[in-house]
Structure formats: C-alpha cells, structure tokens
Amino acid sequence: MILAPMQGLTEVLFRKAYEECFPGAIQLAVSPFLSLTHGNLADAWEKIEDVLPENNVGSIPVIPQILGKEPAEFVELGNRLYELGYNEINWNMGCPMRKVTGKHRGSGILPYPDEVRSVLDKVVPHLKAKLSVKMRLGLRSKEEIFALVPILNDYPLISVTIHPRLGRQQYNGVPDLDTFGRVLPEINHPVIYNGDIKTAADARQIKKRFPEVVDIMIGRGILYDPTLPLEEVSEERRLELRKQFIGHLMERIGEVMPTEESCIRKTKEYWCLVWRALPISEIDARKVLHEQKLTDVEKLIYMFLQ
Ligand SMILES: Cc1cc2nc3c(=O)[nH]c(=O)nc-3n(C[C@H](O)[C@H](O)[C@H](O)COP(=O)(O)O)c2cc1C
Numbered sequence: 001m002i003l004a005p006m007q008g009l010t011e012v013l014f015r016k017a018y019e020e021c022f023p024g025a026i027q028l029a030v031s032p033f034l035s036l037t038h039g040n041l042a043d044a045w046e047k048i049e050d051v052l053p054e055n056n057v058g059s060i061p062v063i064p065q066i067l068g069k070e071p072a073e074f075v076e077l078g079n080r081l082y083e084l085g086y087n088e089i090n091w092n093m094g095c096p097m098r099k100v101t102g103k104h105r106g107s108g109i110l111p112y113p114d115e116v117r118s119v120l121d122k123v124v125p126h127l128k129a130k131l132s133v134k135m136r137l138g139l140r141s142k143e144e145i146f147a148l149v150p151i152l153n154d155y156p157l158i159s160v161t162i163h164p165r166l167g168r169q170q171y172n173g174v175p176d177l178d179t180f181g182r183v184l185p186e187i188n189h190p191v192i193y194n195g196d197i198k199t200a201a202d203a204r205q206i207k208k209r210f211p212e213v214v215d216i217m218i219g220r221g222i223l224y225d226p227t228l229p230l231e232e233v234s235e236e237r238r239l240e241l242r243k244q245f246i247g248h249l250m251e252r253i254g255e256v257m258p259t260e261e262s263c264i265r266k267t268k269e270y271w272c273l274v275w276r277a278l279p280i281s282e283i284d285a286r287k288v289l290h291e292q293k294l295t296d297v298e299k300l301i302y303m304f305l306q
Helices: 012-021 041-046 073-085 112-125 144-152 177-186 200-209 221-223 233-258 260-277 282-290 294-304
Strands: 028-030 066-067 087-095 129-137 160-166 191-194 213-216
Touching: 012 233, 028 282, 041 073, 066 073, 073 087, 073 112, 087 112, 087 144, 112 191, 129 144, 129 177, 129 233, 144 177, 200 213, 213 221, 221 260, 233 260, 233 294, 260 282, 260 294
Parallel strands: 066 087, 087 129, 129 160, 160 191, 191 213
Antiparallel strands: none
C-alpha cells in the first residue's frame, strides 16, 4: 500500500509517526506537492524540508511530488531532488483547486493533450530520476483520459496512479470504477488505484475487480483508520492501536510545532479526520475544535483516548 500525498497531512511528521507505530505496514509514500508556482523554484524550496533525507530518517520511504508545468524548473527541481538521492519524481496531474487548474496545472492540464506531450518531451529526457504521474480521469470530462493515455504510453513512466474522479468534482460523488476499468487495459504502464479506500475490504474489492492494478494508494482512509493496512488484528486490539497512534501523533505534533498557536492549529487539522478512528460521536469530537488553549485541547483528546 502507498500513502497518498495530502498537503498539510501526510507530511514527514505524519509519515514518521506512522512508521514508528506500524513499521513496514505502508511501504511507500508520495509527498505532498512541491509547487513551481509561476515557474518559481522558491515556492517549492520552502517545502523542501518535507523531503530532505535527513528529516526523513525513520519515515515511510517517500517519493517527492512536483506540481507545475514549467519544464525548465521541473527539470531543475527534479535534478536537485535526484542529487538528494531520489530516483523517482511524481508529477501531480490531479490537483483540483481552481487557482491551480485555471493555470493548466494539476488536473487543469488534463484537457490539453498537446501540453502534456510538450511537458513530457521537455522533461523526461533531461530528468535524471524516473518519472511517475498521479492523475484524475479528467478535469471536466472522463473522456479526457482516453486522449492522454496514448501520450503517456510514449514515455518511460514508472507508474500511473489514477484517482477516478474529475477535477471539477473535487472530492464529491464516488470514484468512477467503470471508466477506470475501461481505461486500464489501454495503459502500458503499471497502474496504481487511488480513491475512497476506507476499509481493508474496499482494497480487496479493487484488487479482485482489477487484478492488473499493481498497488493501492490510500489517503483519507489511513487517517480515518490508521490500522487499515494491518491484517488479522482483533477489533479490540485495533481500537488500542488506533488510540496509541493518535496519542503518538499528538506527541509528535507537540514536539515539532514551534508555537502554541501552530500546535493547536495542527492538532485540530489532524483531529478533524482522526477522531473517526475512535468510538465517539461527531458532536463530542467537535468539542475539541471549540477549545482555545492547548492544554484544554490536549486534555479533551487524551480523555477520548482513555
Ligand atoms: C487535504 C488534502 C490534500 C491533498 N494534497 C494532495 C497533494 O499534495 N498531491 C496530490 O497528488 N494529491 C493530493 N490530495 C489528493 C489525495 O492524494 C488523494 O488523491 C485523494 O484524497 C483521494 O484518495 P483518498 O480517497 O484515499 O483520500 C489531497 C487530498 C486532500 C483531502
């Protein structure tokens, strides 16, 4: 299983906390994107800490992801990452945020096969690392992917991860498994499935229905239930492990965040998702979000972890 990139969530803090609690349960992670905003490396460099090898000791092994379509800067950043020891770079062709898609970045490039070809033409031969891509079915239409696949097939990509939604859907609706199944045989690269895997049974169903899929990438599902990848664990033990993990994550946040304010913000960001791993109601979970002092936030969370 592969941990999905989630900006602000599956960063190194989380990847380390997870690996410390469940060593080897997730074999690989793709980092939240490093953005080449306006073709500017400075933005990407601001986030470089997340993938610096010295910061990732003891973390789930990570593949850095780049968001952007400026070939020269892509190659420069990619090759700097290669010098840091990364043999694979992932290209984000899935981000659905409007300010991103409006500039033909993320899933905004999916309706433009010529632009995709032009980026790949200019990037692949100069990139020292190998390239993989993570994409949706399209921005506005699921037919977009069918025009892109012959282009993707022309390049030596390591893998193609597909989240079978449209960019304009954001996270609404359900993944379109029929279209995923139609496009799968057309792709000459290893394909990784991503989207709405919330239980081990969901993952098994995808593998059963699409045996060609080489791996499954999971994002929100791991936060809803960090024990999802663990097999043959009793429900009672699962609950203990979930509590241990949330407690450990909270400790790590406390150690890493520089100020009380940032610590509260980060704790609440994670809490919005991870509370679902506990047998508590949404009304109770929301009480944490109303607390203003770190000691009160922590007191309440630790009460739920008893
Ligand atoms: C808060 C948040 C941040 C995300 N950040 C990224 C990102 O940086 N790069 C990326 O490719 N996808 C990003 N995604 C999309 C996820 O990687 C994934 O494709 C999506 O959540 C569907 O998978 P899931 O249902 O397993 O969560 C993000 C999703 C969320 C909810």
